[in-house]
Amino acid sequence: MKTGTISIVGVGSVGAAIAYASMIRGLVRRLVLVDKDSTKARGEALDLGHCSPFVPAVEVEAGPLEAIAGSDVVVVTAGAKQKPGQSRLELAAENVNLFRTLIPQIAAYAPDARLLIVSNPVDVLTYAALRFSGLPPRQVVGSGTVLDTARFRHLIARRIKVSPGNVHAHIVGEHGDSEIGLFSSAMVGGVPLLEFKVDGHHSLTEAERAEIFDATRRAAGEIIAAKGATNWAIGLTTARILEAYLRDENAVLTVSRLLENYAGSGDVCMSVPSIVARDGVGPALSVALSEAEAAGLRRSAAAIRDVITRVGLE
Ligand SMILES: NC(=O)c1ccc[n+]([C@@H]2O[C@H](COP(=O)([O-])OP(=O)(O)OC[C@H]3O[C@@H](n4cnc5c(N)ncnc54)[C@H](O)[C@@H]3O)[C@@H](O)[C@H]2O)c1
Numbered sequence: 001m002k003t004g005t006i007s008i009v010g011v012g013s014v015g016a017a018i019a020y021a022s023m024i025r026g027l028v029r030r031l032v033l034v035d036k037d038s039t040k041a042r043g044e045a046l047d048l049g050h051c052s053p054f055v056p057a058v059e060v061e062a063g064p065l066e067a068i069a070g071s072d073v074v075v076v077t078a079g080a081k082q083k084p085g086q087s088r089l090e091l092a093a094e095n096v097n098l099f100r101t102l103i104p105q106i107a108a109y110a111p112d113a114r115l116l117i118v119s120n121p122v123d124v125l126t127y128a129a130l131r132f133s134g135l136p137p138r139q140v141v142g143s144g145t146v147l148d149t150a151r152f153r154h155l156i157a158r159r160i161k162v163s164p165g166n167v168h169a170h171i172v173g174e175h176g177d178s179e180i181g182l183f184s185s186a187m188v189g190g191v192p193l194l195e196f197k198v199d200g201h202h203s204l205t206e207a208e209r210a211e212i213f214d215a216t217r218r219a220a221g222e223i224i225a226a227k228g229a230t231n232w233a234i235g236l237t238t239a240r241i242l243e244a245y246l247r248d249e250n251a252v253l254t255v256s257r258l259l260e261n262y263a264g265s266g267d268v269c270m271s272v273p274s275i276v277a278r279d280g281v282g283p284a285l286s287v288a289l290s291e292a293e294a295a296g297l298r299r300s301a302a303a304i305r306d307v308i309t310r311v312g313l314e
Pocket of ligand 1: 009010011012013014015034035036037040077078079080081082098102117118119120121122143144147175229230231234
């Protein structure tokens with residue numbers, strides 16, 4: 001297995017979960033933690049470092065932003081979370097402003113690193129990171145709907161009583177309200193999901209599919225209402241994307257990436273199934289879309305572009 005140096009900029013609840021998941025999966029040889037609250041970053045580095053007897057060899061250190069030099073991947077989770085009463089647009093404007101100064105510094109210290117954006121709204125911030133870094137599009141992705149896709153597969157799998165590993169189904173578009181669940185191309189062990197017989201007799205009804213998709217889309221809100229933030233699943237999701245880079249996997253993942261012309265949408269970062277390997281994000285797959293899915297994807301792209309324009313990214 002290939003390992004390397006991963007830096008995490010922003011070591012709040014999400015950054016710490018990413019660090020922990022990456023260590024447990026034995027992905028990383030050196031982990032660099034950076035936070036504007038340097039005391040907190042130092043505390044997390046000390047705490048995580050004490051896991052070392054139980055995980056494959058890893059060095060964990062906290063440092064200033066300069067310490068990211070030489071990283072294979074820089075993960076960015078720095079930024080505000082949506083506050084009660086704050087609109088998504090206001091959050092976008094706040095975090096785009098943060099990226100305006102942070103991203104050029106990251107690109108200057110680690111010009112060869114892949115950038116993996118996790119901060120929200122992730123599609124707009126991935127676009128901002130591309131603009132502010134000047135890095136080639138294949139080097140900059142967002143975690144996008146990899147997490148939503150995991151939730152979708154989990155919920156389908158539970159309903160049809162098949163292991164999630166055997167459910168191939170994607171959430172595409174925005175990581176947010178306008179995302180789309182691709183039921184028409186979903187497969188279960190080689191059988192189209194729309195034809196799959198649950199308990200050997202009936203296929204999922206439209207109402208059951210709507211319920212699964214709705215639960216997927218509402219999942220983040222439900223968790224935030226219950227515990228204030230989401231962190232464990234995004235931690236492992238991000239570790240999964242890091243794994244695809246570090247093991248040069250050519251894995252198909254729904255990362256958020258620049259799309260120039262995809263099913264009628266362009267100049268936007270959003271999620272479609274894409275090949276991820278050591279040198280970054282490769283081709284987007286041309287998934288067959290139903291008419292409703294294609295229209296949904298165009299609407300999702302338009303929703304992201306609207307925010308990009310309104311926060312002055314053009
Ligand atoms: N993409 C996803 O699926 C997903 C899932 C969950 C959370 N998120 C997003 O991840 C982000 C972080 O969430 P969290 O729960 O960890 O928040 P948090 O408040 O716990 O952590 C954010 C951290 O960023 C640090 N920070 C702020 N500005 C910085 C800077 N300039 N340099 C270095 N560090 C800086 C803060 O000190 C803090 O420790 C939020 O934007 C949240 O919405 C994304």
